[in-house]
Amino acid sequence: MTKTAEAKRKSGPRNRRVAGMDPDKRRQILDGAHAVFNAQGFDAASMSEIAAAAGVSKGTLYVYFADKEHLFVALIEREREAQKIGVFETLNEDTNLAHALAHFGEALMRLLAGDFAVSAHRIVIGVAERMPDLGREFYERGPQQGAHRLADFLAAKVEQGLLAIDDTYLAAVQFLDLSQSTMLRPRLFNAKREPPSEDEIRRVVASAVEMFLARYGT
Amino acid sequence: MTKTAEAKRKSGPRNRRVAGMDPDKRRQILDGAHAVFNAQGFDAASMSEIAAAAGVSKGTLYVYFADKEHLFVALIEREREAQKIGVFETLNEDTNLAHALAHFGEALMRLLAGDFAVSAHRIVIGVAERMPDLGREFYERGPQQGAHRLADFLAAKVEQGLLAIDDTYLAAVQFLDLSQSTMLRPRLFNAKREPPSEDEIRRVVASAVEMFLARYGT
Amino acid sequence: MTKTAEAKRKSGPRNRRVAGMDPDKRRQILDGAHAVFNAQGFDAASMSEIAAAAGVSKGTLYVYFADKEHLFVALIEREREAQKIGVFETLNEDTNLAHALAHFGEALMRLLAGDFAVSAHRIVIGVAERMPDLGREFYERGPQQGAHRLADFLAAKVEQGLLAIDDTYLAAVQFLDLSQSTMLRPRLFNAKREPPSEDEIRRVVASAVEMFLARYGT
Amino acid sequence: MTKTAEAKRKSGPRNRRVAGMDPDKRRQILDGAHAVFNAQGFDAASMSEIAAAAGVSKGTLYVYFADKEHLFVALIEREREAQKIGVFETLNEDTNLAHALAHFGEALMRLLAGDFAVSAHRIVIGVAERMPDLGREFYERGPQQGAHRLADFLAAKVEQGLLAIDDTYLAAVQFLDLSQSTMLRPRLFNAKREPPSEDEIRRVVASAVEMFLARYGT
DNA sequence: GATGAATGAGCCTTCATTCAT
C-alpha cells in the first residue's frame, strides 16, 4: 500500500487497454457504484454491494476497474463532469449584472446543496487525507476552476467599469461563499436532511448579491 | 435468535466503568486516537494502530471506551472543547468594531485552518452519512453555536446603532464565510498542505471586514 | 475438485441464501464441523478449527452458513435426519410383539449409544440453556416424536387386544427408558468411552421387554 | 495447558494451602459462580460476571481457585454434596415396600427435575467431552452411586423374600429410569421450562412402582 | 489478602481480490 492513487493511475491506461470494453456496462457499473458509494461512503461500500447494485458479477468489476479505488476515482470524475454542465452559462444570460449574479448563484446552489453534490463532497473530503491526489484534483477541477471562471467574468465586468475589484479571484470566492451561507455547511455535516427550499436559496443569494455589490459595485 | 451477545449484555453494566478511570491514560489513548484517526480517517484507522500509537494494549482501549465509535466521538468532543476556548473573547477586546471583527476573524481562521481543526472537520464530514447524530451534534455545538454567538454580538452592535442588520444570524454566517474565503476549502480537500500564512489570513479577513461593513455599517 | 458444471446445476435452487452452493462442499464443511463440534462443544469449537478440519478456508464457511450458530444448527439437523432413518421400521418386521419390541429396542440402542448420537445429545444439552429453541426443536423432532411413534404402535396393539395400556405415551417412554437403562447415562457423562456391546444391549433390552410385558401384557 | 483437569486437581490441594482462606468468602464465590454458570453455561460464563455476582474482585477469584475450570469443578462438587442429602433416607421410612419406593422416587424426582439439578446436569454433560474426568466423577459419585445404594436396598428386600431380582443393579437403574419417564428429558433439552407438578411426579412414580413390582414382586 | 487496571491471545466475521469454469 505504498503506492499512491496518483502513482497507480499513472502506471497505465488499464481500463482502456482491453478491446471489448463495453461502454454501456461501464456506465452501468458506475451507476451502481454511485448509488452505493453515496449511501455508504468509500470504506463502508463493499464491492459485492456495488456489483449487485450494478447488476454485474464481482469479477466483472475488476475487468473494468483495477480496484476499488480506481472505480471510485472514475466515478468521482464522472460526477464532476456531470455537474459542471450549464451552470456558468447562466452568467451571460442576463445583461443586468445583479440579475446575472443572482441567477448564477441560485443555479449553483440548487446544484451544490442537492443530495448528489453533497454526497460527493462528503466522500471526497472524507478520503482526502488518505488520497490527497484525489482531493486535490477534485478541488482544482471543481471548486477552484469554478472560482476562476467566475473571476474571469468579474474581470470582464471590471473592464466594463461595472465593478471595482482589486483581487477578482478573491472576490469570486467571496461571492461563492456568500451564496451558500447557512445552506451548505449544515448539509455537509448532515445536520439538515433536506436541500434548502427555493425561497431560502433566493433569499440568501439575494443577500449575497447585495453585499457583493455594496462592496464592489461602482 | 437468542444469542450469546444478548445474554452477555444482560449481565453487566457496559458504560459504567467510571470507577478507576485514569485520566492520564484516557488522555494518552485519545492522543493516540487523534493521531491515527486524523491520519487515516474513521474506517481506515484500526484499533490496533490506535493502541500502538497510544502505547497501550488493545484491551485497554475497551476499558476506557465501549467501542471504536465511542472512542471516536469522545475524541471529537475533546477536540471541539479544545477549540472553542478563547476565540470569542477577542470580540470584546477592542472597542473599535472593525478592529474587533478583524481580530476575531483572524483568531478564528488561525484555529480553523490549522491541521487540527481541518482534520477534525474532514473526518466528521466523512462519516456524517453513516453517523448522522455525530455530524449534527458537531455542527450544532460547533459552527452553529459559533454563529449564534457572533449573531448575538452583532445584535448588540445593532442596538448600539453601530450596525444595521435585519437578519443577524445570516449576517454572522456571512462574516464567518467571508473570513475563510480561499483559505478553508483547499485545506478541506487537502489541496493545500500548509495552513495559510499570517499575511494571507490578515489580507482575507481584512477584505471580509471591509465587505461586511460596506453592507451593514451605519 | 471433482465438481462439474452439471453437478452444480443438479443441486437446484435449494438454498435460501446463496444460489450456487456446491452440495459436496457443504457436506465437506458439515463433516468438519461435526468433528470439531463433537470434540469441543459449541463454544470451544472455533471456526478456524472447523475450516481446517473441513479443508476449506475460513471465508468459505461463511459462504455456506451465515454464522457459527447457523452452521451448528444445520449440523444438528443433518444428524437428526441421519438418525431417524430405518429404526421404526423394525417395529413391524416381526409379528410377535415381544420380538418386535426387542428388535426395535436393540436397533434404537445401537443408534443412541453410538458415538455419533451421544455427541449430538451432549452438545445440544450443553447449549440448551442459551439456545432454548434449538434444544426444544431437537427434543420435539427427536425423542418426543420417537415416543409418539412408538405410542401409536402400542395403541394399535391395545386395539388388537395384545396389550392393556391406559396411557400409551407414558408406556412408550417407559419402554424407551428401560431399553437404555445403565447404557446411555454413563455414555452421556463420558464415564464410559465405548458404546455398549451387542450382548449388553440384548440383555438390557430383553429385560426391558420382559418388564414391559409383565406390566402391560394381556 | 497440556495438563488435564485431573492432573491439575491432583497436583495439590491448592485451595487449602493458604492460611488466610476465608470459608465464608469461598462460599460467597461459589454462590456467585453457581448463579452465573447455571444461567450461562461453562463457556459463556465470564470470570468478571462471576466476580460481580459474588461481590468480590476478579483477582480474589484467583486467590481461591486456580482458574476457571477449578472453580467450576469445585462448584460441581459442592452441588453434588448438597443434593445427595436426605433422599435415600426416605427408603427406610416406610415398612411397606411399594410406599417406600414411591416416596423415594417422588423425593428423587423433586430433586432431579428441579432447576438446580437440571442446570448442573446440562453443564456437566456439555463439558463432558472436553473434561472427561469431571464427567466421570460426577456420574460415578452421583447417579451411579445412587443406583448402587438403591441396589443394596433392593438386595436386602430380595433377601427378605419381598422381591425376586437377578441383577439388582440393573433393576435399580430401571426403577430410577422409570421414575423420571417423560419428566426429565424435556427438562434437560430445555423443552419444558417448569419443573413437573407434584401430581405429575406422583402419577409417573406410581406407574414406575407398579411396573417394577409387576416384574420383580413376589 | 484484596483489588481491578492492564494485558494479549484468540475469536467471529467481513471483504477486496483472484481464478477456474
Next chain:
DNA sequence: CATGAATGAAGGCTCATTCAT
C-alpha cells in the same frame, strides 16, 4: 469476456489471567 465460489488477511471485540498497589 463473464462469472461467482473461494481465499486469506485483517478488523473489532472479549476475556481469562496477571501484577502493582
